[in-house]
Amino acid sequence: MKILITAGGTTEPIDTVRGITNFATGKLGKITAEHFLEAGDDVIFFAGQTALIPKPHKRLTIFRISDTQMLYQMMETWVPKVDAVIHSMAVSDYRPVYMTGIDHFPQSLDLKTLLEYRPEKKENKISSKAPYQVMLLEKTPKIISQVKKWHPKVILVGFKLLSGVSQAHLIDIAQQKGRESRADFIVANDLTQVTKEKHRALILDHKQNIVAQLETKDAIAKEIVRKTHEKSHE
Template identity: 40%
Template sequence: MNILITAGGTSEKIDNVRSITNHSTGRLGKEIGEHFLANGHHLTYVTTPQAVRPKAEENLTLIEIETTKDLEAALLEQFKQQSFDGIIHSMAVSDYTTETTMSEEIFIEKLAATLAKQPALSDLTKLTEALYLSLDEIGKTSQQEKKIPSGTDRLLLFLKKNPKIIAMLKEQQPQAILVGFKLLVGVSTEELIHVGQSILAKNNCDFVLANDLEEIHGDQHKGILIDAQGQTVTAQTKNEIAQLIVKKVEEKWRN
């Protein structure tokens, strides 16, 4: 099989020395990748600089990215070049990217200047609309500083929503067996399965691995694999999850 795995956690630049990221280590993706490689499959592994990854070998192609935009570009390039039998999208992708950053003083100056151009804003609806338009305009301010000065007491960071990478995977590779991942924190098993099923249906996944951050401690990693028929299988460690995913993907591919 020709397998694609995404693993690790993306980061979004604030300036040339600062970024927003998450705590994903890529350990689960590495474990899954190593099991696919051990079974003789070819693996394209897309990961981030700080994440762990499988050891170099003949059947492994490694691609390194940082931002969600980088990830999207790398995947689209791979999809032009080859067809995948399975896609394991375990990467923790940033929901938001930075739009611009400015000090409290500059923000207030820009907001005041924008609102001053508006007619009388005593009407609450008109004021609310004007504020939304002003924030949209300010948010598009180009980030000039390569390193944001640290002298301001309050720094305003504008974030905008990233595209959902998982949403485009089946569109680009409809033949691929797609495994999505969903991480929640402190929810019931019922809620975990319910949200996992919604992710599966929304993104046309074949499987979704639903897990709770409070159930992850080192190698102990409780995960519930949900298939398109709503059936679930629970694993208790990263190794068990990896074996389960490889087994289910291989079975579906053979059938």
């Protein structure tokens, strides 16, 4: 099979030297790629700028991804060419529209002004005189919701990471993501249950049933490979 794996986090530029980034290391994606390669599959690996990458392999191709826009374009190109998408990358939900010192702001401020304000010229590197800066951020397009539109028959594994929530809430949100993205599987996990040694995760199928409960990154990766292969034989 030909597998597209996304891992790590996107980085949304603020100016030429700064950006908003996700702390995701891409370790789970890396391990998953290595298990797919071991099983004989071809892997296209989309890695965030600072993400860990798999060991070199003749059936592995790596692309570095910067921001959500680049990820969108790259996935639009590659999703139709693969059999399965393991979308573990932490994609920025928001990207900066502007950032400006409050001393540049118009005197009279309201919500409309805040949303419609744009700095006179886009600064290459935002200067650092004002005591406060204000940043406006806009929602990025939901890439995972496009995957089945780009390639209806592709097997899609999505991920939902929350932080410090109840298991019931995590399952609820993961099910919602599964419905919205029409993913075949959703890996649901909670940041507070991820340590160096352990990584607790649930896997939900397209009927929103819990079909696996795992305790380590290696076990999650192996299960993703197994479920993807099973699904391809249906």
